[in-house]
Amino acid sequence: MNLLSAKEGEVYIIRAIETDDEEMNAFLFSLGCYSGEPITVISRRKGSCVVSIKDGRYSIDSQLAAAIII
Numbered sequence: 529m530n531l532l533s534a535k536e537g538e539v540y541i542i543r544a545i546e547t548d549d550e551e552m553n554a555f556l557f558s559l560g561c562y563s564g565e566p567i568t569v570i571s572r573r574k575g576s577c578v579v580s581i582k583d584g585r586y587s588i589d590s591q592l593a594a595a596i597i598i
Contacts, residue, residue, distance in 0.1 A: 529597070529598055530546075530593065530594050530595070530596060530597055530598065531567070531569065531577070531579070531593040531594070531596040531597075531598060532577075532590060532593050532594055534569045534598060535569070536569050536570065536571060536572065537568065537569070537570075538568065538569070539566050539567070539568050540566065540567055540568070540598035541564065541565070541566055541567075541598065542561060542562065542563055542564065542565050542566075542567055542596060542597070542598060543563060543597045543598060544563055544597040545557075545561065545562065545563070545595055545596060545597070546595055546597055547595040552591075552592065552595060555592075556592065556595070556596070559581055559584070559586055560581045560582040560584070561581050561596060565581065565582070566581075567579055567580070567581050567596070567598065568580040570585060573587070575589060575590055576588060576589045576590065576593075577590075577593055579593075
């Protein structure tokens with residue numbers, strides 16, 4: 529299941545990042561988004577979602593959300 533299927537307000541543990549794009553992988557890693565970290569979907573907007581990772585809140589697009597496996 530990827531982040532696009534996650535329910536708002538529930539805490540999930542990231543299992544993997546599935547992407548062949550090294551730039552996207554490095555960007556997600558810089559946000560603290562890597563295997564074993566908790567992530568929460570705060571809200572959904574048209575074409576994006578707001579997530580909480582560690583102590584930060586970030587708006588990510590659907591392509592990034594699809595790469596995050598929970």
